[in-house]
Amino acid sequence: PTVRIGGDVAERFEKVPHPAPMLSLANAFDEDDLRAWRERIKRLLSDDEIAELAYVVEPKFDGLTVVLHYDEQGRFVLGATRGDGDVGENITANLRTVAQVPLQIPVPTNSGLMPPARLVVRGEAYVEKAAFDAFNRERAQADERTYANPRNFAAGSLRQLDSGVTAQRPLKIWAYQILLLAGEPAPPGTHSASLDYLRDFGFPVSALTERFSDDAFEDLVEYVGQFGAARHDLPFEVDGIVIKVDSLAQQAKLGFTGKDPRWALAYKFPGEEAVTDLLDIVINVGRTGAVTPNAVLAPVQIGGVTVRSATLHNEDSVSYTHLRAHETS
Numbered sequence: 001p002t003v004r005i006g007g008d009v010a011e012r013f014e015k016v017p018h019p020a021p022m023l024s025l026a027n028a029f030d031e032d033d034l035r036a037w038r039e040r041i042k043r044l045l046s047d048d049e050i051a052e053l054a055y056v057v058e059p060k061f062d063g064l065t066v067v068l069h070y071d072e073q074g075r076f077v078l079g080a081t082r083g084d085g086d087v088g089e090n091i092t093a094n095l096r097t098v099a100q101v102p103l104q105i106p107v108p109t110n111s112g113l114m115p116p117a118r119l120v121v122r123g124e125a126y127v128e129k130a131a132f133d134a135f136n137r138e139r140a141q142a143d144e145r146t147y148a149n150p151r152n153f154a155a156g157s158l159r160q161l162d163s164g165v166t167a168q169r170p171l172k173i174w175a176y177q178i179l180l181l182a183g184e185p186a187p188p189g190t191h192s193a194s195l196d197y198l199r200d201f202g203f204p205v206s207a208l209t210e211r212f213s214d215d216a217f218e219d220l221v222e223y224v225g226q227f228g229a230a231r232h233d234l235p236f237e238v239d240g241i242v243i244k245v246d247s248l249a250q251q252a253k254l255g256f257t258g259k260d261p262r263w264a265l266a267y268k269f270p271g272e273e274a275v276t277d278l279l280d281i282v283i284n285v286g287r288t289g290a291v292t293p294n295a296v297l298a299p300v301q302i303g304g305v306t307v308r309s310a311t312l313h314n315e316d317s318v319s320y321t322h323l324r325a326h327e328t329s
């Protein structure tokens, strides 16, 4: 713990330029969007390239994007937020407190590997659903502000000026992209090999990735549907699935339009809504006298959980005709 936590409380976060633009992703909302994307890509590739064309499908993690920099000795030297895509904020002290962020690569148990001259990794900081619910329950009992969703929790926890506060938060990370790699070993040629590379160096990489050749595109479409149906069983939130062209040379050839790479696509799962009866409104008076109204609902299944209550203190999300359940019990 003394290696991870320490230093002064920051007054504000310094700005840090990213070594490469932190691109975002174009969205697809149905199967036809996926097929149209495939056709667009194939029009830009040669027959030889199409013969080799393959895709990697992975979860779209719902958290806060982080950028992790390592020096020639494999030390974690800088961690940043995405910011506007070109310049982020320096949150190194906070990221050091996240146990899954390797402070030294390769991790000491992976002997034989040497650190590259420079490595910059992109990933997502997140919180598991169970840890998030437990955290919010404790906060509610102590009459403290709760977070609306795991994404806000991750962002709020990593933008603390006192890293001692971040250290108390159950944050985790997934690494999913090499932004920059210099020196030996040679950079991998495919996205799937990049994920293996990151895993070997000690980064947490999701095992929920699947590779499909272009010939098997309809299997990919089916997989996306199955993944969506089963996503509520995962211990963390995903708001979609990302499909990427596997070959990095093909990615470079496809390039990007504006801020979105042509070689990747985010398939967004539709938000879920349900209709139920409002049975009662219960007013809780906290220790400090804070009053919070709660809706008692006829139990309704949504997103894989049974919702029986909803907070009503946020007027923006409550209206006579449309009540959304944010919290579950």
Ligand code: IVH
Pocket: 022, 023, 024, 025, 058, 059, 060, 061, 062, 065, 082, 123, 124, 176, 177, 242, 261, 264, 266
């Ligand atoms: S790839 C150039 N892969 O989703 C491609 N992004 O709308 C860069 N995200 O904030 C992104 N999971 O940080 C990629 N498996 C994943 C992801 C992922 C979550 C985030 C990303 C960005 C947003 C894009």
